[in-house]
Amino acid sequence: MDETHGLGGVDKETELKSPPAGSSPRLSVRRRVAREVTEYSDQLGMFSRNARLFLLGSFLLSLAFSMFHLMRNLYLKEAGFGEVFIGEALSIFSLGSLIGAVPAAVLLLRRRTKPALMLTTLGAGAGYFGIATLLSGWGILGASLAAGVVMSVYQVAAAPFLVSHSTIVERTHLFSANFAVGTAAGVIGSFGAGYIYHFVFDLSQNAVWGYRTCLLTGVFVALLAIIPFALLREGPPVLRANPFARRHLAQRKSLYMRLVLPFFLLGLGAGLVIPFLNLYFRNRFHQDGDAIGVYFGFMQLAMTLGIMVGPPLARRWGLVRTIVYTELASVPFMIVLAYTGNLHLAVWAFLLRGMLMNMAQPLATNFSMAIVTPSEQPLVNSLTQMAWLGSWMISAALGGGLIQRFGFAPPLLVTVALYIASAGLYYFFFASFEQSDRVSLPLPLTDLKG
Numbered sequence: 001m002d003e004t005h006g007l008g009g010v011d012k013e014t015e016l017k018s019p020p021a022g023s024s025p026r027l028s029v030r031r032r033v034a035r036e037v038t039e040y041s042d043q044l045g046m047f048s049r050n051a052r053l054f055l056l057g058s059f060l061l062s063l064a065f066s067m068f069h070l071m072r073n074l075y076l077k078e079a080g081f082g083e084v085f086i087g088e089a090l091s092i093f094s095l096g097s098l099i100g101a102v103p104a105a106v107l108l109l110r111r112r113t114k115p116a117l118m119l120t121t122l123g124a125g126a127g128y129f130g131i132a133t134l135l136s137g138w139g140i141l142g143a144s145l146a147a148g149v150v151m152s153v154y155q156v157a158a159a160p161f162l163v164s165h166s167t168i169v170e171r172t173h174l175f176s177a178n179f180a181v182g183t184a185a186g187v188i189g190s191f192g193a194g195y196i197y198h199f200v201f202d203l204s205q206n207a208v209w210g211y212r213t214c215l216l217t218g219v220f221v222a223l224l225a226i227i228p229f230a231l232l233r234e235g236p237p238v239l240r241a242n243p244f245a246r247r248h249l250a251q252r253k254s255l256y257m258r259l260v261l262p263f264f265l266l267g268l269g270a271g272l273v274i275p276f277l278n279l280y281f282r283n284r285f286h287q288d289g290d291a292i293g294v295y296f297g298f299m300q301l302a303m304t305l306g307i308m309v310g311p312p313l314a315r316r317w318g319l320v321r322t323i324v325y326t327e328l329a330s331v332p333f334m335i336v337l338a339y340t341g342n343l344h345l346a347v348w349a350f351l352l353r354g355m356l357m358n359m360a361q362p363l364a365t366n367f368s369m370a371i372v373t374p375s376e377q378p379l380v381n382s383l384t385q386m387a388w389l390g391s392w393m394i395s396a397a398l399g400g401g402l403i404q405r406f407g408f409a410p411p412l413l414v415t416v417a418l419y420i421a422s423a424g425l426y427y428f429f430f431a432s433f434e435q436s437d438r439v440s441l442p443l444p445l446t447d448l449k450g
Helices: 025-045 049-078 083-110 113-133 137-164 168-204 207-224 226-230 246-285 289-317 319-329 331-339 343-359 361-370 374-406 409-434
Strands: none
Touching: 049 083, 049 113, 049 137, 049 168, 049 207, 049 226, 049 246, 049 289, 083 113, 083 137, 083 246, 083 374, 113 137, 113 207, 113 226, 137 168, 137 361, 137 374, 168 207, 168 289, 168 361, 207 226, 207 289, 246 289, 246 343, 246 374, 246 409, 289 319, 289 343, 289 361, 319 331, 319 343, 319 361, 319 409, 331 343, 331 409, 343 361, 361 374, 374 409
16 A cells, blocks of 8 residues: 555555546546556556465355355255244354454464465365255254354455565555455356256255255365465564554554444444345245346356456545445445335345445455554454454344344344444544545554554
């Protein structure tokens, strides 16, 4: 990120300017598009070997997770479990990630990332395999807990690893590329899972086997991620100041709370409905797994396109304003989902909500890494993960019961209120950072004392 202005990765002199008077608007748009395409090409060419290998591993894990995210709820529902149990399974996965977040940050502070990523991949594969094959409710919950614990290592490691293997010049694009890789994997995973389900169901006429085959395919894909992670080249870990020291935490608690609270509210809202959107189409519109896979595939594609727009918007508006504006723009589409009985309108609202809401995620992660020192990055990433996952765990456990009792509209409206509160707090806490030329990132330890 730019060390003078701190946000957006470029200074004010490189921002896109308004077209001169009398110029052709159409030509201006073409020039802007050509400029952005050229910039993306240049930035991709700057990615390091380790960054490229990490992106490949991230793609494979995201591909596996997308198949699980789409088909797990449908599999459990078809296997005879209700929405309450499904909410508990989602919640305990988040509990596992919550339990593992701080130990993962401590581990990564003194250990190399490569072996941690390889062990994470093996553990995730084993946990996913248990979810797909165990028949008892307790077994599924235990496998979900184990998968959540090991996946927390990957979640905590990702952002600091990308920071340490990039420069200020390409970092914003690298974070967006990492998220776009995940959404692109989601496109393939969603369409692929729908195709696998349809193929197996046609052969067996057994919906449970169709869903289970999708989950087992996801296990195989997750294990493939070991290959790129094994090819990473790392030196010995750099010994840095301990961010868990009491004095350090006392100095930075105000900043940490400001970073964490918007994530907590966002996760609290998302957990109520987002993990159940596949059931939304099944219950309200009576769609099968094949059709739902298509909807989620197009949603992932929309998210990928939205994420590519993120860096140019951040350069024009700043990271904080882009995060806030895109989150608020998703709210009307959540309201449409709450009340519409029209399938086509629901699908369009689903696509646009996903594109706008998720456009902000790589930018928010980029900002949270830029605002702190390198020694704090694993801790801050674990804290934001814990805030998100802890609130998600609480609301996902409640969401299944609320949906089963009241339907989808009330939880969706609560989610809208929480999204607005999160965006408002984020703007209140951080908008001033983009208005002052005196702000330099990362913030020194003398700033924002508690």
